[in-house]
Amino acid sequence: MKTIYFDNNATTQVAPEVLEAMEPYFCQRYGNPSSMHSFGGQVKKEVERAREKVASLLGAHPDEIVFTSCGTESDNAAVRGTLESYPGKNHFVTTRVEHPAVWNLCPYLRQKGYRVTEISVDRKGRISLDEVRSSLTDATALVSVMYANNETGVVFPIEEIGRIVKARGIPFHTDAVQAVGKVPLDMSKSTVDLLSLSGHKLHAPKGIGALYVRRGTKLAPFIIGGHQEKGRRGGTENVPYIVGLGKAAELAEQRMAEETTRVRMLRDRLEKGILERVPNVLINGDTEHRLPNTCSLSFEYVEGESILMMLNDLGVCASSGSACTSGSLEPSHVLRAMGVPFTAAHGSIRFSLSIYNTEEEVDFVVQHLPDIIEKLREISPFWKDFKEGKFSLRAAG
Amino acid sequence: MWEYTEKVLDHFRNPRNVGEVEDPDGIGEVGSLACGDALRLTFKLDEHKRIKEVKFKTFGCASAIASSSALTEIIKGMTLEEAEKVTNQDIARYLGELPEEKMHCSVMGQEALQAAIAHYRGKGVPKEETDIVCKCFGISGKEIEKVARQNNLTTIEQVTHYTKAGGGCGTCHPKIQEILDRLGREERPEMPADKERGRRRLTNLQKIKLIEETVEGIIKPALRRDGGDLELIDIEGNKVLVGLRGTCSSCPASGFTLKHYVEGKLREYVSPEIEVEEVAP
Numbered sequence: 001m002k003t004i005y006f007d008n009n010a011t012t013q014v015a016p017e018v019l020e021a022m023e024p025y026f027c028q029r030y031g032n033p034s035s036m037h038s039f040g041g042q043v044k045k046e047v048e049r050a051r052e053k054v055a056s057l058l059g060a061h062p063d064e065i066v067f068t069s070c071g072t073e074s075d076n077a078a079v080r081g082t083l084e085s086y087p088g089k090n091h092f093v094t095t096r097v098e099h100p101a102v103w104n105l106c107p108y109l110r111q112k113g114y115r116v117t118e119i120s121v122d123r124k125g126r127i128s129l130d131e132v133r134s135s136l137t138d139a140t141a142l143v144s145v146m147y148a149n150n151e152t153g154v155v156f157p158i159e160e161i162g163r164i165v166k167a168r169g170i171p172f173h174t175d176a177v178q179a180v181g182k183v184p185l186d187m188s189k190s191t192v193d194l195l196s197l198s199g200h201k202l203h204a205p206k207g208i209g210a211l212y213v214r215r216g217t218k219l220a221p222f223i224i225g226g227h228q229e230k231g232r233r234g235g236t237e238n239v240p241y242i243v244g245l246g247k248a249a250e251l252a253e254q255r256m257a258e259e260t261t262r263v264r265m266l267r268d269r270l271e272k273g274i275l276e277r278v279p280n281v282l283i284n285g286d287t288e289h290r291l292p293n294t295c296s297l298s299f300e301y302v303e304g305e306s307i308l309m310m311l312n313d314l315g316v317c318a319s320s321g322s323a324c325t326s327g328s329l330e331p332s333h334v335l336r337a338m339g340v341p342f343t344a345a346h347g348s349i350r351f352s353l354s355i356y357n358t359e360e361e362v363d364f365v366v367q368h369l370p371d372i373i374e375k376l377r378e379i380s381p382f383w384k385d386f387k388e389g390k391f392s393l394r395a396a397g
Numbered sequence: 398m399w400e401y402t403e404k405v406l407d408h409f410r411n412p413r414n415v416g417e418v419e420d421p422d423g424i425g426e427v428g429s430l431a432c433g434d435a436l437r438l439t440f441k442l443d444e445h446k447r448i449k450e451v452k453f454k455t456f457g458c459a460s461a462i463a464s465s466s467a468l469t470e471i472i473k474g475m476t477l478e479e480a481e482k483v484t485n486q487d488i489a490r491y492l493g494e495l496p497e498e499k500m501h502c503s504v505m506g507q508e509a510l511q512a513a514i515a516h517y518r519g520k521g522v523p524k525e526e527t528d529i530v531c532k533c534f535g536i537s538g539k540e541i542e543k544v545a546r547q548n549n550l551t552t553i554e555q556v557t558h559y560t561k562a563g564g565g566c567g568t569c570h571p572k573i574q575e576i577l578d579r580l581g582r583e584e585r586p587e588m589p590a591d592k593e594r595g596r597r598r599l600t601n602l603q604k605i606k607l608i609e610e611t612v613e614g615i616i617k618p619a620l621r622r623d624g625g626d627l628e629l630i631d632i633e634g635n636k637v638l639v640g641l642r643g644t645c646s647s648c649p650a651s652g653f654t655l656k657h658y659v660e661g662k663l664r665e666y667v668s669p670e671i672e673v674e675e676v677a678p
Binding site for chain 1: 406409410412415426430431432433434435436437454455456457458459461462533564565
């Protein structure tokens with residue numbers, strides 16, 4: 001059975017070009033970039049070349065790029081490193097829809113005595129700029145707002161938020177793990193001070209990430225050790241993976257146009273096809289400001305895990321914000337923050353595409369999904385009631 | 398990804414007895430859309446008061462659908478007296494096993510069955526609405542107590558896995574703990590179902606005592622027959638520390654004995670999570 005991979009916000013296929021670029025750095029060019037001999041020195045040059053490629057994708061200077069082990073490390077380094085740099089300030093501002101890499105820092109920081117403000121979002125997952133503005137105080141050490149949401153694909157107006165934050169002279173971090181490679185970014189014209197990215201979301205392997213640190217930004221090191229990364233992140237450089245991330249960044253820059261046109265077209269074809277063939281489906285999130293590859297749908301009266309399992313039987317990979325898929329009992333915190341009724345959140349499915357997907361794959365899902373939903377609705381006690389007009393979710397929710 | 402047994406997947410992919418019995422004798426409805434799972438069970442009796450026809454409709458995950466399907470297969474042909482003895486453990490066992498986080502799916506099956514029987518007997522749905530402990534999922538103290546007793550639950554996390562109570566905002570955790578403490582103080586008769594499976598929830602004291610009994614009564618006599626012996630040194634959680642004595646201490650196969658025989662017996666008689674480690678003399 002062929003795998004149809006529509007779960008690219010979870011992780012992506014490593015591009016063959018990336019793997020090829022990494023390959024020599026395991027058994028042949030395995031030197032340590034810090035060594036004094038040219039065997040290591042030549043490797044250092046490749047690390048710096050990769051840094052230039054990542055910088056180029058972001059419109060940044062190479063010396064503003066710090067390699068890390070993953071997106072979560074980048075987020076932790078940015079948030080905890082900044083707070084440590086401002087010991088006199090005890091207020092952290094973020095949103096209610098962040099990835100756990102930032103969101104789960106909130107209870108930790110509260111425990112450490114910080115005051116944490118989590119900005120709310122509306123029914124479409126949009127943030128209120130007024131709420132951002134009014135949350136800021138003289139004690140605010142850092143504002144961290146994700147660039148694009150992993151579950152809904154909603155893109156926040158980062159520059160507008162950044163202008164408000166920078167007007168108060170407060171450092172500004174964005175978790176751009178889902179945005180890098182999918183939307184064009186230019187740090188040279190940006191208000192962002194710190195930006196996190198993760199390799200495996202843009203066709204590099206798992207285990208490599210980067211943090212953009214604007215020149216002049218105060219940041220205590222998160223991992224203390226050797227002089228690597230100019231003392232900002234100790235630990236021998238993960239050379240093959242850094243080379244891989246460099247290659248992935250280069251490819252992403254070349255393929256940005258394809259991402260924003262062909263991938264968007266595939267996503268729209270998928271979404272339109274499903275909405276036309278399946279009744280009682282809601283789109284989660286602001287469709288006006290959304291990543292080109294992401295589509296989050298709620299299928300009313302059926303439960304997400306069941307849909308995923310049936311898709312899985314057809315070789316189709318997707319995700320759900322349903323409670324049952326996570327082992328927790330409540331649906332995703334993102335959908336709850338948006339006020340999506342539990343009833344619809346339980347039936348939510350996220351499709352996230354990449355440049356490796358094809359029209360045939362989209363059509364296969366559009367063709368088979370209606371049968372899955374129909375089968376599950378036949379089993380569901382609520383579907384018949386709804387059809388007979390006994391109740392309606394939207395009235396209840 | 399959940400580790401579902403083939404039987405769970407089969408009942409999910411090919412659910413038995415889907416639908417609603419026409420003109421049913423009993424109807425049981427539990428759960429809600431907001432909770433993420435719900436089950437409507439309907440049955441009809443034959444002239445001998447046995448369940449002739451039973452059907453279900455379920456909104457929920459794969460294990461909820463499989464549990465409902467399994468339930469209908471289990472109770473078909475039973476008298477109501479037999480059916481009301483069916484527990485969530487019977488459903489889980491029928492399906493091979495359910496992940497612990499999904500045990501509430503089997504509990505939902507049992508509750509729907511009891512509600513349907515009560516409906517037939519004209520008592521209405523016996524769901525206790527009066528002492529709601531978990532407001533997020535509308536679970537009463539009586540329900541928590543009943544399920545905790547039946548499944549020998551000892552932690553809040555287990556109660557959440559089995560009933561959902563405590564899985565939302567978490568403010569009811571102290572109340573759940575009170576119930577568990579109260580049950581813990583009572584004497585707990587062993588469930589025959591647990592004995593069958595060789596699995597039960599033990600307090601630390603019970604576990605230590607059972608380990609001692611198993612070592613003294615079963616393991617030591619067997620080792621002594623071969624001139625060996627063993628000393629129970631300490632117990633840390635599920636880790637049992639022992640020292641090998643007699644011929645065992647110099648036997649090249651002692652590692653095998655320890656892992657396969659000693660650990661095997663302790664897993665069989667005490668808990669499948671037991672691990673045995675040798676402490677050098």
